[in-house]
Amino acid sequence: MSETHGEPNRLIHESSPYLQQHAYNPVDWYPWGGEAFAEAKKRELPVFLSVGYSACHWCHVMERESFEHPQIAQLMNQWFINVKVDREERPDVDQIYMTAVQLVTGQGGWPMSVFMTPAGEPFFGGTYWPPTSQQGMLGFGEILQRIHDYWTQHREECVGKGREMVEAIDQLQTEQRMKSTLNENLLKNAEQKILEAADWQHGGLGQAPKFPHPVDFKLLLRTWKRFGNEKALEFVCLTLDKMADGGIYDHLGGGFARYATDQRWLVPHFEKMLYDNAQLVPVYLDAYLATKNQKYLNTVKETLIYVMREMTAPQGGFYSTQDADSEGVEGKYYVWTKSEIETLLGEDAEIYCACYDVSEHGNWEGHTILNRPLSEELLIKQLGIEPVELEHILERSRKTLLKHREANRIPPGRDEKILIAWNGMMLSAFAQAIAVIDSDSYRETARTTADFLLSTMRDDQGRLWHSYKDGRCQISGFLDDYACLIEGLTELSLAVQEERYLQAAVELSETMIAQFYDEESAAFLYTPLDHEQLIVRIRDQYDNAIPSGTNLAIHALFKLGQLVDNEKFIAVATAALDTVSGTLLHQPTGMCQALLALDRHLGPTSEFICIVPDKETFTKRFHQLCSQYVPLSxxxxxSEETPAWSLLNAKLQGKSTVEGKVTVYHCTQGRCDEPWVGWDQIEKNLSLLGTGSNRN
Structure with missing residues (x-):
């Protein structure tokens, strides 16, 4: 990050922490907007677009090497109009130009670097470039010279290339595969494709680098439940075990880093993203419900404690990211030496070091990344220690090291902007955890966040803003903002029994359909109708680190529509799912969120309507009801003491306790079984439903 000396550039007025990090670069940066492109047209210069985010290690490297370099900055200012974009703040811009970079280079990533015409049409791009040529890679200074020369001597070719690129991007947005029948075969095919990519030694998909892919594992748990393929469950558990034991997990503070640079999950890229943790919590919860493995529940609890401690704003809402770097060094905040641990832990150090792979030479660049390579059973046998004693020593040691880390180390930078989509995901994670874990702090955190988002990040017309920072709401909400918040509010309404959240989800769904759904093509678009006109209006089709907005919207509408019996929501979701059905067949690993929606569409879905005699009984019975893995329920x-919800009136009508006892009505596809009366009968029937897969 640049030091604050000299005159700042235009980015000093931006709220994005990433943009402000570049406010004192000698580069004459513009934020994205009309001023930059008007200046480019006036001076007949190409535009250099640099896209990154605050937690990105290589973004910081390119800034230090090139954007703070006086001679390189001079060339940039002389030959180009330079635009800096926070990809988290402008995912629409990021998606368009990332597609261009992938078309040019065959790969993408951040920092993303794009050269384009004054009309915004990209003609060349890449990712990170070093300042000077090295190891076969052109230096950024030389690239600037070549682009300048080519623009000066062959401008029409650059413009023509840019127009061709726009056409190619537009075709990619609108292309559709021949439709496929929406049936179970699509789910079986997806399960097979995921398992074909399985690493059965270390867990996860493929080799290095290794990303968590939570939506893939959520889908495998669903297909295990539907088809009974034990290999699917086995692989999910293998992966979740390896990740929770690996260096990608913060064994002191909780929470997962973005990805591992190696095959065995040891060396993370140390940045922590809200969206990764928001997606991993529900997967570990599902795995806990399916297996009753307490380790998975502990991982959920530790991760949510981390989010409440380090990623929650006082007024409500969750921050976006934590940096990979501390004091300019990647991972410095998280790694240890053996001598440090021995000094801090004293007589507990020997056992702690044996458990967490701590050695004199370390396991990464002379330091140790804490991880658990040995199972607890093997450790107990090797150390000759009782399980309870081992647990006490490790917990005592964890608290000591965490306290020391927080008090004596400079923490990584934190991007404190609040993004609706990521907050919606984490809201859903908290709501699902509330259903399993009786926690007042979870309920308070979730309610406060939902209230903040609904009160502060909606405009006078009830439409969402995308981003909030320093009291300012920025940019109209995108498709995934609506979809994620709708799902989060739906989950929360049931978890805390407040109909107002369900009502808000219904209202936002109506707005989402009006603003983003195109009836003619039966497809969702990523930007709202009145959004700034970009070179193309994109469709967010494929799942990446975050599932696609289209797939999230389909799933949210199915879930909410089935709950409140809204035929319009279900019809839109069904039509949009049919539109992408060919892609579900041919590229299932990029469509797992839509396949989760297909699983719900195929059903059978069911409701467990539990009528309790008084409000005091609610919390206990709700957790007991949610103690089994029945994902389509x-x-x-x-409570008979409170008025029935108007949105669920049709489902609740005529249902009451029998003989004053807790009574459950199990309803499937609109048909209800005989009521289950009394908790003994309810518990027995629930345990039968939660045992194994649907086909067992």
């Missing part, structure tokens, strides 16, 4: 608990 919705649990609604109503």
């Amino acid at each position: 919705t649990f609604v608990v109503q």
